[in-house]
Every structure is written in structure tokens, then in C-alpha cells.
Amino acid sequence: KPQKKKKKKKRERKMWAAKHEKLPFTSAQIEFMSEDTSISVTPLFKESMLTFVGGNYGPFRPGLTTDVPLWLALALKKNQKCNILTPHWLSVDYLQTKLEMEREEDTYLCEMPYHYLEIATQLLHHASDDVRQPDRVQVLIDDLYRIRSAKIRKSIQTMENDDPVQLTNYCAMELNYQRMWLLKAFDQMHALSVAQPSLLPPPPRPTAP
Amino acid sequence: LKSKEYSSVSSVLTIMDRREDQTALHEDDMDYVDEEDDIDELKQHWVNEVCSPELFVYQKLLVERLREKLEKQEDLIEEERQGDATAVWRAGLYELETDRVNYLLRGYHRVRLAKIEKYVMYILKSPSIRARLSEEEFQYAQGYCDILEDLFQSALLRHLPEPYRSLDKQGNVNMIPEPDLEKYVFCRVLKDVGEYEVGPDKYMPLEKGHIYLLPYNPIRRLLSEYEAELC
Numbered sequence: 001k002p003q004k005k006k007k008k009k010k011r012e013r014k015m016w017a018a019k020h021e022k023l024p025f026t027s028a029q030i031e032f033m034s035e036d037t038s039i040s041v042t043p044l045f046k047e048s049m050l051t052f053v054g055g056n057y058g059p060f061r062p063g064l065t066t067d068v069p070l071w072l073a074l075a076l077k078k079n080q081k082c083n084i085l086t087p088h089w090l091s092v093d094y095l096q097t098k099l100e101m102e103r104e105e106d107t108y109l110c111e112m113p114y115h116y117l118e119i120a121t122q123l124l125h126h127a128s129d130d131v132r133q134p135d136r137v138q139v140l141i142d143d144l145y146r147i148r149s150a151k152i153r154k155s156i157q158t159m160e161n162d163d164p165v166q167l168t169n170y171c172a173m174e175l176n177y178q179r180m181w182l183l184k185a186f187d188q189m190h191a192l193s194v195a196q197p198s199l200l201p202p203p204p205r206p207t208a209p
Numbered sequence: 210l211k212s213k214e215y216s217s218v219s220s221v222l223t224i225m226d227r228r229e230d231q232t233a234l235h236e237d238d239m240d241y242v243d244e245e246d247d248i249d250e251l252k253q254h255w256v257n258e259v260c261s262p263e264l265f266v267y268q269k270l271l272v273e274r275l276r277e278k279l280e281k282q283e284d285l286i287e288e289e290r291q292g293d294a295t296a297v298w299r300a301g302l303y304e305l306e307t308d309r310v311n312y313l314l315r316g317y318h319r320v321r322l323a324k325i326e327k328y329v330m331y332i333l334k335s336p337s338i339r340a341r342l343s344e345e346e347f348q349y350a351q352g353y354c355d356i357l358e359d360l361f362q363s364a365l366l367r368h369l370p371e372p373y374r375s376l377d378k379q380g381n382v383n384m385i386p387e388p389d390l391e392k393y394v395f396c397r398v399l400k401d402v403g404e405y406e407v408g409p410d411k412y413m414p415l416e417k418g419h420i421y422l423l424p425y426n427p428i429r430r431l432l433s434e435y436e437a438e439l440c
């Protein structure tokens with residue numbers, strides 16, 4: 001019985017958090033920012049140049065690959081006007097390799113496209129027929145995100161004082177998730193170090209070059 | 210290092226539009242303005258404003274250019290709507306994009322207004338920071354400040370004894386909220402800077418393309434020179 005109560009709380013908490021997302025950037029906004037990424041499509045229609053505020057795209061010929069922004073590709077896909085060529089990193093082989101690399105490292109994150117999570121989610125949702133083995137890819141993306149988040153949580157435990165940190169290979173969603181509380185934590189630590197330097201452990205001595 | 214030392218560097222305060230800087234330096238290149246990146250630039254300015262504690266210079270030229278382009282595009286959309294089915298479909302796509310650009314513009318102005326409201330008295334008191342506002346923002350700030358002062362006076366201060374009625378000073382203590390420039394931010398470095406001072410006696414190599422978690426103050430200069438961006 002006590003176990004059941006725990007599960008309900010966690011789900012409720014997640015739903016509440018999603019509803020009241022008060023991060024400076026909501027997940028939807030991060031997704032919005034990712035939609036400017038360039039992606040290749042093969043049109044299924046014929047059209048001359050399309051003139052947009054942000055540039056001109058086209059001309060479109062059936063079978064002729066063109067580069068367009070993701071938002072346009074998704075709009076065309078929804079109207080069944082094109083096929084999307086998934087980026088090379090959204091494949092079972094690439095993701096599998098990356099997952100293995102992630103498992104080898106303790107806290108160091110491997111290099112991933114900055115908007116990998118948003119782009120993967122959108123493509124798998126709207127263009128799953130253009131992705132090879134979409135179910136497998138979905139599982140791999142989820143695993144990657146989970147492993148990276150766990151690593152981030154672990155590496156945060158090594159941040160003992162207010163020294164600046166290099167966040168190698170953090171991606172948009174992961175960064176945004178940590179944004180609110182991590183920055184606040186550092187602000188507090190900084191305030192402590194300014195007020196009473198003895199309270200925080202000393203910064204490591206710089207090694208001789 | 211106190212924030213006052215940084216604020217004395219007046220060049221840092223004028224975080225100008227990139228093109229304005231370029232046109233000032235290279236008269237021959239006056240006609241060359243890479244306008245295709247306008248939307249990306251606005252997006253970055255929006256992100257910078259959201260992430261930073263202080264207000265940047267209003268990107269007047271950029272916003273005006275985009276507004277002009279949007280107007281032309283909206284005329285085009287109206288025209289296409291009168292056409293055949295393909296034209297209407299094209300208009301739909303054009304409208305998708307104008308929605309996106311309008312969203313960016315609104316977001317940019319909203320975050321600036323939020324910051325202005327938060328630090329209105331501090332902004333109006335300092336001429337150099339006042340210069341970062343657009344005309345409309347300045348009028349808004351003045352109106353907002355007046356209303357705020359009226360509210361405080363009528364609701365509370367009027368009823369307090371004489372020495373406690375001031376909005377900006379309590380004895381010798383400054384009562385105006387100021388933005389905290391030591392707030393930690395996420396910063397992406399765009400150029401290899403090498404060893405950089407990120408705090409009193411703290412040096413750190415800043416490499417191109419990497420994201421760093423550090424206080425806002427040290428990287429203010431990098432931001433104004435477009436060698437770093439917030440994220």
C-alpha cells in the first residue's frame with residue numbers, strides 16, 4: 001500500500017510541473033528555437049521559389065532534394081507534400097554508438113546535436129515513416145536522455161563551491177531543465193562565499209603549467 | 210570585484226547593433242548588410258535578454274527592418290489569397306512564417322518590458338541606461354514609474370512619518386532595486402578567448418563553442434563584442 005501512494009505522487013508531481021512550467025524558457029519555446037534547423041526534404045510537388053522573410057527556398061521539383069528549415073519541412077509533411085530525409089544522427093547505428101560511449105564515461109557527456117531531443121521528438125511524431133526503425137530510435141533517444149540527465153545530476157554533486165564550470169556538450173533541453181535551480185544554487189553559494197569565505201571549501205590550487 | 214568597477218567602462222554599456230558597428234568602420238561596405246540572418250539575430254537578442262539580468266540596447270534598426278519585411282510579406286499574403294488553390298496554400302505557408310517572426314518580436318518586447326517594470330526607477334535615474342530604451346519604452350517607463358509612485362504614496366507612504374516617505378532613500382541606504390550583475394548565467398563562447406578572468410583571482414580558459422556556467426559580470430564585455438552569447 002505505501003508503494004502505491006509513492007507512485008501516484010510522482011505522476012501527479014510531473015503533471016503539475018508540466019502544467020505550471022515556469023522556466024524562463026518553456027519546453028515549447030525550446031522546440032520553437034529548434035525549428036529553424038536546416039533539414040533536407042524531397043518534395044512531392046512542383047513549385048517555383050517560395051519567398052519568405054527569412055530567405056528564399058526552392059524551386060521545388062519532385063525527387064530533387066532541397067534544404068528547408070524544420071518548421072517548413074514539418075508543415076509540408078503534414079500536408080503530405082514531401083518526404084523528410086532524417087539527419088544522419090537520427091539512426092539506430094549512430095545512437096547505439098553514442099549510447100555505448102555515454103555508458104563508458106562517468107560524468108563526461110558525449111557530443112550530441114544541440115537540439116537532438118526536440119528534433120527527434122518532432123520527426124518521430126510527424127514523420128515516423130521517414131525514419132528507419134522508428135520504435136528502436138525512440139527507445140534509444142529516451143535511453144540517451146535518461147543517461148545524460150543522470151550524469152548531469154551526478155556531476156552537479158561535484159560542484160562544491162561557486163567556481164565557474166564548463167558544461168561540455170550539454171544540450172538545449174537538458175540545460176533548460178537545470179536552469180532555474182542550478183543558477184539559483186550558484187547564486188546562493190556565491191553570496192555565501194562573499195559573506196563568509198570560510199564556509200565554502202577552498203577552490204583547488206591551480207596546478208603549475 | 211564590485212559591479213561598479215565594470216560599469217565605469219562606458220563602451221561595455223553600449224551594446225550596439227552589430228551592423229551599425231560594421232557600417233561605422235567600413236564605409237565601403239555600407240551597402241552590404243546580410244539581411245538573411247535577421248531572424249536568427251532577433252532570436253539571439255531575445256535569448257540574451259531573457260537570460261541576462263540587465264537590459265541591453267534596443268535593436269531599433271533590426272526591429273524596423275523586420276517590421277518592414279513583415280509588412281511586405283503580409284501584402285504578398287493578401288495578394289496570394291485572391292489567387293487559385295495553390296496560391297492560397299502558398300499564402301498559408303507564408304503566414305506560418307510571419308506568425309513565427311511576430312512571436313519573436315512580441316517575445317523580445319515583452320521580456321524588455323518586464324525588465325523595465327522590474328527596475329523602472331533604476332533605469333530612469335541613470336542616463337546611460339535610459340539611452341538603451343526605445344522611444345516607446347521610455348514613455349512606457351515614465352508612465353509606469355508615475356503610476357507606481359502614486360500608488361506607493363497614496364497607499365502607504367503618505368501615512369508614514371516624514372523621514373520615511375522617500376521612495377529612493379532610507380537615510381543613507383539606497384532603496385531602489387538594482388539588477389544583480391553577479392547572477393550566474395549559461396554562456397556560450399563564440400571565439401577562443403584563452404585564459405579569462407571570471408572572478409577575483411579566478412582564471413579559466415574559455416574555448417570556442419563551449420557552454421560555461423559563470424557570473425554575468427565577467428562576460429559582459431564578451432557579450433558586447435559578440436564573442437559570447439547567452440543560452
